Amino acid sequence: MSEEKHAQQPGKPQPPRGEHAHENGLGDLPPVSGTKAVVWLAIVMVCAAILAVALIIPRERANRVLAKTTAQLALPNVTVARPQMGAPSQEIVLPGNMFAYVDSPIYARTDGYLDKWYFDIGAHVKKGQLLATIASPEVDQQLAQAKADLATAVANASYAQKQAQRYTELLQNNAVATQDTENFVTQAASTNTQVKSAQANVDRLEQLTGFEKVYAPFSGIITARDVDIGTLINAGAGTTGGREMFHMDDEHIMRVYVNVPQVDVPSCTVGTPAQLTLNEYPGRRFAGKVVRTSSAIDPSSRTLLAEVDVPNHDGLLVPGAYTEVHFNVKVTKQTLIVPVSTLMFRQEGLRVVTVAKNDKGQDIAKLVPITIAQDDGRVVQVLEGLQPTDEVVQNPPDSIVDGEQLRVVSPQQQGAPVAPQPAPAQGSQGPEGGSE
Numbered sequence: 001m002s003e004e005k006h007a008q009q010p011g012k013p014q015p016p017r018g019e020h021a022h023e024n025g026l027g028d029l030p031p032v033s034g035t036k037a038v039v040w041l042a043i044v045m046v047c048a049a050i051l052a053v054a055l056i057i058p059r060e061r062a063n064r065v066l067a068k069t070t071a072q073l074a075l076p077n078v079t080v081a082r083p084q085m086g087a088p089s090q091e092i093v094l095p096g097n098m099f100a101y102v103d104s105p106i107y108a109r110t111d112g113y114l115d116k117w118y119f120d121i122g123a124h125v126k127k128g129q130l131l132a133t134i135a136s137p138e139v140d141q142q143l144a145q146a147k148a149d150l151a152t153a154v155a156n157a158s159y160a161q162k163q164a165q166r167y168t169e170l171l172q173n174n175a176v177a178t179q180d181t182e183n184f185v186t187q188a189a190s191t192n193t194q195v196k197s198a199q200a201n202v203d204r205l206e207q208l209t210g211f212e213k214v215y216a217p218f219s220g221i222i223t224a225r226d227v228d229i230g231t232l233i234n235a236g237a238g239t240t241g242g243r244e245m246f247h248m249d250d251e252h253i254m255r256v257y258v259n260v261p262q263v264d265v266p267s268c269t270v271g272t273p274a275q276l277t278l279n280e281y282p283g284r285r286f287a288g289k290v291v292r293t294s295s296a297i298d299p300s301s302r303t304l305l306a307e308v309d310v311p312n313h314d315g316l317l318v319p320g321a322y323t324e325v326h327f328n329v330k331v332t333k334q335t336l337i338v339p340v341s342t343l344m345f346r347q348e349g350l351r352v353v354t355v356a357k358n359d360k361g362q363d364i365a366k367l368v369p370i371t372i373a374q375d376d377g378r379v380v381q382v383l384e385g386l387q388p389t390d391e392v393v394q395n396p397p398d399s400i401v402d403g404e405q406l407r408v409v410s411p412q413q414q415g416a417p418v419a420p421q422p423a424p425a426q427g428s429q430g431p432e433g434g435s436e
Helices: 002-008 017-023 034-074 137-172 178-210 262-267
Strands: 077-081 089-106 112-117 130-135 213-215 220-225 246-261 273-277 286-298 303-311 322-330 336-339 344-346 349-357 363-369 371-375 379-384 392-394
Touching: 077 349, 112 137, 137 178, 246 262, 246 286, 246 322, 262 303, 262 322, 262 371, 273 303
Parallel strands: none
Antiparallel strands: 077 392, 089 246, 089 322, 112 130, 130 213, 220 246, 246 303, 273 286, 273 322, 286 303, 336 379, 344 349, 349 363, 349 392, 371 379
16 A cells, blocks of 8 residues: 555656566566567468468369379270181081972873872882873874874875876877866865875874873972872863872982172182081081072172082982081182171261370270171171271270270279379378378
């Protein structure tokens, strides 16, 4: 209280503040000037800027790496393989229809009833053997009548000839008229013509009676018999005539007709070897060769009809059988083989995708048009469009376009692609280059 009073006394000088501060223990701190405060503030700001840069730059670098990785992962992952070289020769397998070398239906040439047949189906007959006999009494009677008419015509012709000769001799002595002589000469010539006509009729009927016996026209096998004893026989063939009596095949050589696609026509020429395979003879092949072609392409199927003749001495091949014909042909142009899964069917035509490089050295897609020679359902042989060094994309996506960037992976990576890992930044404390 005495001090307060002493301080409040007027007219008495006050002690300096420093002294009181010294007495209170604060006299050791020097006074802060304005220049030092600015320096300390600048130091704090620089430290804050360095700390901010240390945190932001790694984060930006990580963001750029993440964006680049995301873009790479967004690229289509594809596997590639180079095409294989085709063989210098190849085998073309085509379906074929088998026919006998000679195939003939046998019809009657005279009317009547079947009197007897001598061979049934499956019988081997020789050329000229009697197959059946036909009873035709009407034709026999017509032949007898024709012979009688021929005899009458011969008698009349003989009489007319004698009369003409007699009148000709009398005319030389002026014993008869010239007109009468000319009449008898003309009558003799007319009767001679009647003899020739009657003879021709007899020959015709004799031939018809000769057709009462049906003979084998060639050596072969009876494959059908459509008549029996007592069957009414009408001469002729087809719908307007009689029905077929027998059917014969000559099977010592089989004809196989094959429709060759247009692309294989240059390789299938006369003399090209061929082999036949049948399901009923597994593991066995029958050798033959191309003997003739139609030399014209069918516009409806774009195929060439070719005939392959195959010897059938053992009789194992039968007409009407289905067979596969294997042609061994030489390749005129080297082909490249790629899987069917590499093909893309676009509006512009058939395409495959190959991998090329752009200006930046990146892998891009290149859609290449191709021309194929053969397609067996598993692989195709490419004639034009590919090079042996091309890298062909396997199973390309349907959405792929020309020039699109690709990511080529190995077959092991195709199921689970591995993204490239970014290199850690220097001084970073974590995957993002710094702590939060």
